[in-house]
Amino acid sequence: MTISRRSFIAGTALAVAAPFKVNSAIAADENLFPNALRIPPLLQPALSGDKKVFDLVAAPGKSEFFDGILTPTIGFNGNYLGPTIRVRAGDHVALRVKNALPDQTTVHWHGLHIPARSDGGPHQIIEPGSVWEPSFEIRQKASLCWYHSHLMGQTGEQVLRGLAGLFLIEDDESKALDLPVDYGVDDIPLVIQDRRFRRDGRFDYLSSMHDVMAGYKGDVILVNGTVAPHVVLRRQRTRLRVLNGSNSRIYTLGRDDGADLVIVGSDGSLLEQSVMQRRLRLGPGERAELLIDMEIDQQVRLMSYPDVVNTRQAGPGMMMGGMSGNTETLPILELRAARLETIDRAMPTKLIRVSSWSAAQAARTRTFTLDMAMMGMGGMMGRGGMGAAMGINGRPMSMDRIDFKVPLGSTEIWEIRNTTPLTHPFHIHGIQFRVLDRDGAPPLPQELGLKDTVLVDAGSAVRVIIEFSDYADSERPYMYHCHILEHEDAGMMGQFVVV
Ligand SMILES: [Cu+2]
CATH class of the missing domain: 2.60.40.420 (Cupredoxins -  blue copper proteins)
Known part of the structure; x- marks a missing residue:
């Protein structure tokens, strides 16, 4: 079966559910991942004394997730999502967050160990037209953190419309491990989200009591705001920095070729040692860092698979039975290796020391x-x-x-x-x-x-x-x-x- 890109996209927009209810026939289709993965730009800081100053502007926009269809969205410094902020442990960081929305918002730095006044929770409201200027020192380990709206009672809607971005922390300890760090080349951020669309292109949000009770689930997967994405890799070893930025969906990630995932990082640090697993469950707000070694001309699909254990736990006959676990197979991203710079290094096993408490x-x-x-x-x-x-x-x-x-x-x-x-x-x-x-x-x-x-x-x-x-x-x-x-x-x- 061959589907042209245009009919695939149009079909997606008009009958959104169909192409993403994946079966084996679709999995064999070359056109399942027609779109180049968007990589959020790195935000360049201004330097002020010993501070790195980052400017964010939250503003409304329109995004073309499907050809010729505009979806009203909001983003930071763009139409949807925000740029990636990258800092080092020890940095003094200041942010200037301007609210150019007609509504209040807040920006929470998820995962950051910082004073409560700078945390960006529901109390740090940014009124329309005003600027919020938190500042703090980075006192934590290398990790993938993120930022998102945290407005009381409206976090779900503001994040859904696009108010989220990545916050990368580097340190000497992680640099010494020789992990890929070339952002967008062999260090690829993946913000995984699910959305439902109306026929006019608008996001469909909270249409039922079920959405509130079970959590909002979409039938279209976006990765960095890209529908049905692929990424072309140039290096043999790639680091995937994965954020589950969805409102409620839990993903059970795995490779379509059955090979193990190599997991090297969690939310707030790298792991002590790498972990090989066929599947990785990732809940909303959680992060994982993965390593993948590709061969020339290889293609690997990152998928989300049904989660047998969790679905069984929810159990038949319970009010929420079946809503909790993953019951679907969803395509996330296709990794394509064409010409590759090869390396001759084993996958790292021992990584870092992580503090622990008894x-x-x-x-x-x-x-x-x-x-x-x-x-x-x-x-x-x-x-x-x-x-x-x-x-x-x-x-x-x-x-x-x-x-x-x-x-x-x-x-x-x-x-x-x-x-x-x-x-x-x-x-x-x-x-x-x-x-x-x-x-x-x-x-x-x-x-x-x-x-x-x-x-x-x-x-x-x-x-x-x-x-x-x-x-x-x-x-x-x-x-x-x-x-x-x-x-x-x-x-x-x-x-x-x-x-
Ligand atoms: Cu809950």
Whole structure:
């Protein structure tokens, strides 16, 4: 079966679901990945004294995801998403974030260990026409972090329309490993998102109660804002820096040739050693760094596969049964190697040392129980009167309530308990943690690095251990929340201060 590019694209726009419900016939089609992957530009800083100053402008635009069809979007310094900010550990960084939108917004630096006043959560509102100027020092390990809108009650919609970008941190330790670092050449960022489109090209968002309860799912995959992308590789070894920037979809990544993924990094650091796995589950807000060695003329497709374990956990007959796991096969990206500069180096195995803390070091354990409840229409939370009431420990997020105080310098265990029928990605602002255990079992191999977001499956409990260092502020809180953005917007969030 041969589909011309034009009919493929047009078919996608008009009957969006069809081409992306992949089956083996489509997987054999050469035209499945017709579009060159867009690479977000690196943002060049201005230098002011010892500071690197980065300028971002959030503004409305229009994006042509499909030929001849314009989608209203918002972006930073462009129509959709934002440029990549790259810094080094030890840098003094200042940002000037101008809001050229007609609405309020905020910009949260996801994964950064910085003072709460600079965190960009719901309290650091940027009014239309004004400029927000946070500044901080980079005091953490090399990692792929990101930035995105965090406006109270509207994070899901603003991120969906395009308010997100990458924040790369480098350091000497990672440089010494000889990993690929040539941005856009052998160091390729991948922001994976899913979207639904209306016939007029607009994003379709929150059309049903189901979207709020289960989280918004799209039937078109965008990578860096590119539909059906391929990337042509020039070097034998490539580093893929993957962000799940979706509102709620969990991906189970794998290669279509059955070879293992080589995983070298998680959210807030590289791993201690590389991990070989056939599949990698990545929840919203989570990141992974992968290495891939290609041969001349080889093509490899990165796919998202059905997730048998998680689908079984959700179980038949449960209210949310089947919504939690991945039930579909989705094409993400085709890697194409033509002429390659070859290298003669084995894949690295030992990587870096990552600090860790034992349970005995913790001053206390806090428990967080995630709540989802159905309510009648006109319920308490969500836009458009959606009746979903969500919270943590029995109460929905309130901007006026600090849920607890953490003493500066203390080490704590946070136990996240999920008694709901869905998997939730739990994210904590301002720190990087280690996963201590999952239902008492050791963390997954790909979690043996620093993390700020962790998947907590239905009916399970995950314990993470955190050291709260550096930044005390009794007035300005950090957030902790579910990174299914519809859940966050519906109240599955809380606030703490470090004092
Ligand atoms: Cu959730």
